[in-house]
Amino acid sequence: MPTWGLLRKPDFRAFWTADLLSQFGTRVAFLGVPLLATTTLNATATQVALLRALESSAYLVLGLQAGAWCDRLQARPVLILADLGRAVLIASVPVCAVFGVLTLWQLFAVVLLTGLLTVFFDVAHQTYLPRLVDRGELLEGNAKLQTNMSVAAIAAPTASGFLVQLLGAPAALGATALGYLSSAGWLSRIRAREARPVVEKRKLRREIGEGLRAVFRHPVLRALALSGASISAFQSVHIASSVVFLIREIGLDAGAVGLLGTLGLTGALAGAVSARRLASALGHARALWLMTLLLGLAYLFYPLTGPGWGLVCWSVAGFGTAFGVIVVNVLQLTYQQLTCPDDLLGRVNATMRFLSLGMVPVGSAGAAVLAPLIGLRATLWTAAVGVLASATWLFFSPLRTRRN
Template sequence: MSSLWHHRDFRQLWAAETVSQVGTQITLLALPVLAVGVLAATPLEMGVLTALETLAFLVIGLPAGAWVDRWRRKRVLVAADLVRAVALGTLPLAYAFDVLTLAQLFVVAAVTGTATVFFDVAYQSYLPTLVARDQIVDGNGKLEASRAVAQVAGPGITGVLLRVLGAPLLLLADALSFLLSAWFIGRIRHVDVVPDRAARRPLRVEIAEGLSFVVRHPLLRRMVACTGLANLAGSATSALLVLFALRELGLSETTVGLVFSAGAVGGVVGAVVASRVARSFGEGRTIPASALLFAAAGAAVPAADLVAPVPLLVGGWFVSSFAVIVYNVTQVSFRQRLCPPPLLGRMNASVRFLVFGTMPIGGLLGGVLATWLGVVPALWIAVAGQFVAALPVLLSPLVRMRELPDELDATLPAPVPQVGPPAAG
């Protein structure tokens, strides 16, 4: 297996993802701080904001995969970056003219969420066409390492800069990061090959093929169930986390940023050791183990209301970040190896529809529960949901498996539908 350090096209994709992730981490903290600190958002409004950020996965997640399989993926990636740059750039502009409202925040969240759907589907479908089959795990590990490093550096820098510059101006940095990401992707030389238009079937038929591939595979559907339920509970927590830290715990923006950065070091560790953990512990067993570890670590968030908030939040965030990265590297690499190339876009879109489609529901649910019961009880309910989410993989053959299948084989209960001739890109 040759090193990806010498793979020019992969380096461009890696650079694009790295710079975009740094900007995204800034927004993940700056946007809710803007909503809570500048626009005085309520728990329910924070739930709506979180829901709108991911609503597109539920609304257009499935057709997006079929469209991406018909288009040049490089163009999709560049277009999605440009849309996100323009949308985020309107926020500091509106603030400068004193016309910024929660309604505009909601619209920007929905627009950037829609662009993210297309970017993520195309991005995960693009990697297997750029690198060799035996380089996919290594590629995912490097990309997740960038994400983890951004999760360490981004919040800490953001927490400090929020005091100096303020949330609106920081959002301009994320807009610029998407422009830089688009430039790096534009430098990729790999030429996409689009399937012949004459070979296309009705959109609903192609969508059904991708969805069928996911739900018919006995291992893949369990992973999807676990991830979808975990995202449901996790979104309830995410909707309330900044509000909980600032209002309930009385932490400053700087402290919140540093807590997130310190805890995110676990993600860096996870990215570095993920492939080694999967090899030594077993790919199959790694998935339920990391899901259970993530659920247990989530209890640190509401427990921070009882004692030692900063150490608990840092420790819980560290373990959660580690577990999520190890889980993601293992299961994403598995499904990329498993899927026929012509079906990659629709498979990834189907997975994202099922696992991210729960997130707007979770965000709204978190806001409603916090309004009804209070923020801390809502966070404890979300922790219980994380343990429920781990059950599909804990009560499965994965706990006894070391190796996961490399391609479609006898683990499928029935043949998958024919998908036509393979196409690169």
């Protein structure tokens, strides 16, 4: 297949561009919010962890309902409205900072409300791709969208860190708001007509139950869901502790934290480029559980980090974990889209994300408790061992005995 592939199609190109802008904005905020809280609002490690918990708590509240609603609706309008809403919310932070009225409580509220809109955006985003491209193009489409995540993961941390250092933390969130606004503009340029889903009027609880049963009665989807939930919980322990660890124990400034993240996350780009080749060489099933195991092994390098040359451990861990996450995401999402019937896809996607991202506030809250009790480095060790143990769900599933 030519390198450009789906990008030759104007509608997919607009969707891909919107995704790139949205991913970049999200990644800038991912580092910008804890840096803003730590350096400008003097937040404690516990408060930074609570920010992470609020950011994803929306999945516990609305995750399953969003899947049922997205199966009833056209996906593109949901994506546009979610982008516009997030742009307004995030833009309120630099505006209030200019007038000197920004508080930590406002940041908590913005993160929570943005998270609610992100639930709908994420579920609709995964549901929209099979409506936009042919089923035989899903693996390529997912790989190209994950490449966006990789590029954003590489470029955004450095951009965010230096924006914070040169212009102040609120400026980084201004870039996030601009990314969401631009994403909405590109989505509005898609010309393909999206059929309105034909659904029976049934109780929401029944539709949610169908999505849950579709996941837990399927041996592979069940293993993927439980592994994803376990990984997500321990990843969140790591994420909630990492910025504070690098600034307060290793002694890095905001720019160095961003640059270090970029050096490690080059693995994300390598993973996006390699996902289809790995699936072809190893087999889809075998690549999926092997990459999950690699992800856990790479996490063990994070707590070995120290000043000076000890930072190499953080970069090695960043490369390995980013590579593993991207490959696993491409293969898992493609499997979901090929396995599930169209009228269930939104609910299955929402169930998988509910189980995975619903564990983020649990892990973040765990970091808020663990960090003051056992220290930041020991908290990172706990996260690393937990991610590695999560691979057992796939190792003892039907995936281990299959090639594809």
